[in-house]
Amino acid sequence: MVYAVEAAQLFVAAVAHFRRRPGHWKPRRGSCTGQSAGMTALTTTNRRDDATSEMPTMTQAARSIQIYGFYLLVSGFAMCFVPNAMLGSLGVAPTTEGYIRMLGLVLGIIALYYLVAARTQVVAFFRWTVWGRGLAVVGVLGLIIGGFAPKEFLGTALLDAASAIWTALALRRIPAAAA
Secondary structure: OEEEEEOOEEEEEEOOOOOOOOOOOHHHOOOOOOOEOOEOOOOOOOOOOOOOOOOOOOOHHHHHHHHHHHHHHHHHHHHHHOHHHHHHHOOOOOOOOOHHHHHHHHHHHHHHHHHHHHHHOOHHHHHHHHHHHHHHHHHHHHHHHOOOOOHHHHHHHHHHHHHHHHHHHHHOOOOOOOO
């Protein structure tokens, strides 16, 4: 929120609603009459005219996070609702225990973080996921080499590695000021 307190008045210039990129309003500075002392008044309209307004385009980094989020969401749903199909595809024996469904629930919640971060362009989150997914790859490889996980888990490690590399390369295209 951008505001100024003058005498007995509160002048609100802008309220963020997180539907647009930070700084989207800067080109409109001074477009309203009635300047506040030491502060440029901003347009106060928050109405969208669908014929003329454009939603900001999603960056490639955000797109990579969004797609990875969908992958996690589908995996989470599968682990919650058809866990043995998911386990079978990974070379793990079927189970009736609830831990796999609980893990699916946690995975689904994490997926929502990815999807919201992608939609709101949280670049810091994108960077965290690159090293986080890298650690997941190292961890899965360690489990496979140590004999604690079947070799079918290698597919998930490769998918994590590929998506982390995609995000890392896409982050290079984002200007430092935006990051």
